Amino acid sequence: MEQQIIHTQRWAITLAEELLKMEADRIVVLTDCNVARQDWLRRGLCELGKILPIRIDSIEIGAGEEYKNLETLVSLWKRFSESGLTRRSIVVNIGGGVVSDIGGFAAATFKRGVRFVNVPTTLLAMADAAIGGKTGIDFNGLKNEVGAFAPARKVIIDTSTLSTLPEQELRSGFAEVVKMTIVTGCRDLYNRLVEPDALHNEAILAAGVRYASDEKEKIVREDPFDSKGVRALLNFGHTAGHAYESYAAEIGHPISHGEGVAHGMLAALRLSHERNGLPIEDVEEYEEKILRRYYQPLPFGKEAAERLEELMGHDKKNKNAGEINWILIDRI
Amino acid sequence: MEQQIIHTQRWAITLAEELLKMEADRIVVLTDCNVARQDWLRRGLCELGKILPIRIDSIEIGAGEEYKNLETLVSLWKRFSESGLTRRSIVVNIGGGVVSDIGGFAAATFKRGVRFVNVPTTLLAMADAAIGGKTGIDFNGLKNEVGAFAPARKVIIDTSTLSTLPEQELRSGFAEVVKMTIVTGCRDLYNRLVEPDALHNEAILAAGVRYASDEKEKIVREDPFDSKGVRALLNFGHTAGHAYESYAAEIGHPISHGEGVAHGMLAALRLSHERNGLPIEDVEEYEEKILRRYYQPLPFGKEAAERLEELMGHDKKNKNAGEINWILIDRI
Numbered sequence: 001m002e003q004q005i006i007h008t009q010r011w012a013i014t015l016a017e018e019l020l021k022m023e024a025d026r027i028v029v030l031t032d033c034n035v036a037r038q039d040w041l042r043r044g045l046c047e048l049g050k051i052l053p054i055r056i057d058s059i060e061i062g063a064g065e066e067y068k069n070l071e072t073l074v075s076l077w078k079r080f081s082e083s084g085l086t087r088r089s090i091v092v093n094i095g096g097g098v099v100s101d102i103g104g105f106a107a108a109t110f111k112r113g114v115r116f117v118n119v120p121t122t123l124l125a126m127a128d129a130a131i132g133g134k135t136g137i138d139f140n141g142l143k144n145e146v147g148a149f150a151p152a153r154k155v156i157i158d159t160s161t162l163s164t165l166p167e168q169e170l171r172s173g174f175a176e177v178v179k180m181t182i183v184t185g186c187r188d189l190y191n192r193l194v195e196p197d198a199l200h201n202e203a204i205l206a207a208g209v210r211y212a213s214d215e216k217e218k219i220v221r222e223d224p225f226d227s228k229g230v231r232a233l234l235n236f237g238h239t240a241g242h243a244y245e246s247y248a249a250e251i252g253h254p255i256s257h258g259e260g261v262a263h264g265m266l267a268a269l270r271l272s273h274e275r276n277g278l279p280i281e282d283v284e285e286y287e288e289k290i291l292r293r294y295y296q297p298l299p300f301g302k303e304a305a306e307r308l309e310e311l312m313g314h315d316k317k318n319k320n321a322g323e324i325n326w327i328l329i330d331r332i
Numbered sequence: 333m334e335q336q337i338i339h340t341q342r343w344a345i346t347l348a349e350e351l352l353k354m355e356a357d358r359i360v361v362l363t364d365c366n367v368a369r370q371d372w373l374r375r376g377l378c379e380l381g382k383i384l385p386i387r388i389d390s391i392e393i394g395a396g397e398e399y400k401n402l403e404t405l406v407s408l409w410k411r412f413s414e415s416g417l418t419r420r421s422i423v424v425n426i427g428g429g430v431v432s433d434i435g436g437f438a439a440a441t442f443k444r445g446v447r448f449v450n451v452p453t454t455l456l457a458m459a460d461a462a463i464g465g466k467t468g469i470d471f472n473g474l475k476n477e478v479g480a481f482a483p484a485r486k487v488i489i490d491t492s493t494l495s496t497l498p499e500q501e502l503r504s505g506f507a508e509v510v511k512m513t514i515v516t517g518c519r520d521l522y523n524r525l526v527e528p529d530a531l532h533n534e535a536i537l538a539a540g541v542r543y544a545s546d547e548k549e550k551i552v553r554e555d556p557f558d559s560k561g562v563r564a565l566l567n568f569g570h571t572a573g574h575a576y577e578s579y580a581a582e583i584g585h586p587i588s589h590g591e592g593v594a595h596g597m598l599a600a601l602r603l604s605h606e607r608n609g610l611p612i613e614d615v616e617e618y619e620e621k622i623l624r625r626y627y628q629p630l631p632f633g634k635e636a637a638e639r640l641e642e643l644m645g646h647d648k649k650n651k652n653a654g655e656i657n658w659i660l661i662d663r664i
Contacts, residue, residue, distance in 0.1 A: 074402065081472040109441065112468060112479045113557070136444060140413040147444045148480060225445070 003151040005131065005217050007210055011119055011158035012044030015092065016051035018154050022115065024090040027056045028080065030103040032063035035095045035121055038164050057083055061099070068098045068137050070146075076106035080114070090115045093152070096122035096169075097129030100152065101144075104135035108150030118152040121161040123173025123205070124258065127180065127212035128234075130155050132220040149225050157213055159206045171294050172258025174199050175237075178290055179265060180212040182332050183236045190332055194289035236327040237265030243311035244298060250307075253299035262295045268326060276330040335483040337463065337549050339542055343451055343490035344376030347424065348383035350486050354447065356422040359388045360412065362435040364395040367427045367453055370496050389415055393431070400430045400469050402478075408438035412446070422447045425484070428454035428501075429461030432484065433476070436467035440482030450484040453493040455505025455537070456590065459512065459544035460566075462487050464552040481557050489545055491538045503626050504590025506531050507569075510622055511597060512544040514664050515568045522664055526621035568659040569597030575643035576630060582639075585631035594627045600658060608662040 008014035019027060029048075035041055036058075049056055059079055061072050080091075091114055093103035100118045107116035120130035136147015162170065174193075181190040189211050198204045216234070223230035241257075241264025248255040269286055272278040340346035351359060361380075367373055368390075381388055391411055393404050412423075423446055425435035432450045439448040452462035468479015494502065506525075513522040521543050530536045548566070555562035573589075573596025580587040601618055604610040 070406065077471060077478055081474060081477055105441075109437075109468075109478050109480050111477060112466065112481055134444065136441075139409060142413060145413055145443060146409050146441055148441050149444050 002221070003131065003133065003217060004154045005213050006154055006156045007213075008156060008158050009160060011156055011161065012047040013051070014158070015044075015117065015119060015156050016048050018117065018156065019048075019052060019090060019092075022090060022117075022153065024054060024088060024115075025086055026054055026083075026089040027052065027092060028083070028085060028089065029056060029058045029092045029094060030061065030076070030099055031058070031094045032061050032067070032096070032099050034063040035099070036060045038161075040161060040164070041094065061102070063098070065098055065138070068102050070137060070139060072102055073106055073137050076102065077110060080106065080110045085110060085114060087111050087114060090117060090153075092117045092119060093130075094119040094121060096120065096125045100125060100130045101135050101147070102137055104133075104150055104152060105137060105147050108135060108148050113150075115153050116150075118155045119161075120155065120157060122165055122169050123162060123209065124169070124176055125173075126157050126159070126162075126209045127173055127176045128216060130157075131213055131216045133224060134226075151220075151224070155213070155217075157209060159202070159209050162205065168256065170199060171262075172256045174208075174294060175258040175262040175265070177205075177208040177212045179234075179236055179261065180215050181208075182265070182269075182329065183233050183327070184215050185329075185331065186211060186215075187332055194285060199294055232325070232327060235325075236329070237261045237268050239312055239326055240264035240267040240308070243308045246311050247304055247308055248299055251300060255296075255299065259295050259298075262291055263298055266291055268328065271326055272328040272330065276328045278328075278330055278332075282332050334553065335463065335465065335549060336486045337545050338486055338488045339545075340488060340490050341492060343488055343493065344379040345383070346490070347376075347449065347451060347488050348380050350449065350488065351380075351384060351422060351424075354422060354449075354485065356386060356420060356447075357418055358386055358415075358421040359384065359424060360415070360417060360421065361388060361390045361424045361426060362393065362408070362431055363390070363426045364393050364399070364428070364431050366395040367431070368392045370493075372493060372496070373426065393434070395430075397430055397470065400434050402469060402471060404434055405438055405469050408434065409442060412438065412442045417442060417446060419443050419446060422449060422485075424449045424451060425462075426451040426453060428452065428457045432457060432462045433467050433479070434469055436465075436482055436484060437469060437479050440467055440480050445482075447485050448482075450487045451493075452487065452489060454497055454501050455494060455541065456501070456508060457505075458489050458491070458494075458541045459505055459508045460548060462489075463545055463548045465556060466558075483552075483556070487545070487549075489541060491534070491541050494537065500588065502531060503594075504588045506540075506626060507590040507594040507597070509537075509540040509544045511566075511568055511593065512547050513540070514597070514601075514661065515565050515659070516547050517661075517663065518543060518547075519664055526617060531626055564657070564659060567657075568661070569593045569600050571644055571658055572596035572599040572640070575640045578643050579636055579640055580631055583632060587628075587631065591627050591630075594623055595630055598623055600660065603658055604660040604662065608660045610660075610662055610664075614664050 061067050091103055091107040093100040104116050107114045118130040120126040133149045133151035135150050136144040139145035178193055192204050241260035244263050245260035266287055269283045273280055273283050393399050423439040425432040436448050439446045450462040452458040465481045465483035467482050468476040471477035510525055524536050573592035576595050577592035601615045605612055605615050
């Protein structure tokens with residue numbers, strides 16, 4: 001099932017137009033409590049209501065990964081059921097990855113599949129999480145243990161919604177944008193991302209989001225169920241990154257996904273230099289102009305090496321237990 | 333995703349062979365407590381264990397539609413998670429429609445999709461429920477309110493497992509076999525189904541199951557998400573049938589799905605005679621040799637007409653509220 005990525009500067013109007021084309025009999029808008037209190041959201045929903053001649057319901061969930069759980073899922077199913085959602089209705093997920101993950105899964109499993117549209121409002125969701133059909137909840141203490149491959153029919157991206165995003169969230173998503181330019185070899189855009197203060201330059205950020213989201217869509221289209229290995233490319237920097245995240249949490253100094261990935265990419269670039277002949281200048285440029293500029297040092301040193309190797313061996317993306325799969329490159 | 337239907341007379345050996353081909357790293361066998369106590373099941377699992385060099389876990393759920401609920405679903409996810417099921421594992425649903433509906437849904441949503449195989453053990457499941465990818469649970473008082481389209485990779489059908497099936501269940505499934513020969517115009521097989529005591533004739537039953545399951549698979553392949561109207565054919569007799577079921581429940585004399593459909597088919601045949609020129613002899617033959625032979629009269633009379641029409645208007649398969657869609661035929 002194809003997934004249409006739409007870039008816009010007026011998300012509410014674009015959303016209204018797309019929903020009209022989709023002939024929904026009803027809309028449910030899902031947000032989290034952070035997004036719900038933004039002025040741009042209230043204004044947008046108001047515009048939506050003026051254009052759409054159908055009933056629009058709103059559901060708000062708690063903000064943060066800890067709400068991506070069974071309890072929230074069941075509450076969404078219940079709300080859908082009680083409000084009489086039909087298979088012609090559409091769920092609109094406005095928020096970060098948690099909102100599109102759980103809202104997408106709830107929609108995909110209600111009446112065996114209600115259509116949904118994602119409007120990502122974090123950099124991470126725009127560049128990565130909202131695209132590609134991976135939906136689900138954390139369960140039994142494990143991330144995304146329950147879920148489905150179910151693409152949003154449309155992903156509507158408006159980078160103006162990033163204006164209210166906390167700095168920390170911006171940095172977390174930036175790592176994924178940088179990653180995409182590295183793994184797809186888009187040197188031109190990478191050169192802009194290493195410019196001073198690129199993270200706060202609206203034009204550069206918008207270009208980065210547009211590029212990363214379109215590339216992600218292409219990669220996903222080739223491998224919708226993550227079964228052919230094509231998506232492995234997206235794992236660049238994540239082998240070490242996930243291990244850093246886990247270890248940091250173990251020692252009581254948790255780091256964000258973006259921080260883990262940013263440091264993980266340095267490890268992958270270094271290994272790419274040693275094994276694949278990536279010029280050392282590229283490694284140094286990344287370290288100086290991306291990693292040092294936007295990310296804190298890791299909260300541990302060389303003493304972690306043994307445990308990190310162990311953690312990398314447990315990564316669920318490894319085919320065989322104990323084996324570590326690195327994604328390496330030979331040029332940026 | 334194609335769904336392979338395999339007819340066999342030694343289900344356990346066939347299952348073992350197929351699982352070997354699928355290179356599973358582990359098997360979970362799901363049954364209900366009725367199936368679990370059958371000798372043929374115990375013998376079969378024993379054979380399975382001898383042939384398969386991998387770990388086999390068993391899970392047993394309560395028997396009956398009332399266990400097709402959220403609580404059972406969550407308990408299955410929990411068992412899958414705790415026993416460390418991976419995306420290379422396979423869930424084997426051995427039982428009637430409840431087992432394949434909930435087991436299929438739990439598998440399809442565990443780690444975004446674990447493969448599953450159905451071994452239907454009721455006539456209804458063999459001819460209908462186990463085939464076609466409709467999985468799910470009842471929720472908020474509504475049937476299949478939560479679920480997904482997720483086909484079993486393989487459906488292994490062995491009619492010898494019907495030997496321990498209660499008469500009432502046999503009759504319920506028989507209606508669907510008869511329906512399939514009518515809507516696909518297979519007069520030859522229909523002629524065998526109207527033979528005296530066809531329901532207890534192993535050869536006729538086996539031929540009926542083989543035909544109905546293969547035809548269902550073909551129809552589903554053309555319309556996997558029930559979106560093109562092709563599957564509507566399968567709804568023959570169900571418009572009135574569902575209304576009969578609902579009304580009978582309302583007045584405190586519940587009837588089985590098969591009974592409802594058997595009577596619903598008479599209504600559809602009569603209307604086909606009136607509107608489409610179906611010979612009256614065909615209507616009479618059905619009434620005498622199928623309906624009267626195997627099914628009790630409906631527990632209500634003409635006084636129900638008004639309420640039945642109302643119920644038919646509510647059928648979720650109707651495109652527009654209040655409109656009643658009848659599937660009619662011009663010959664058997």
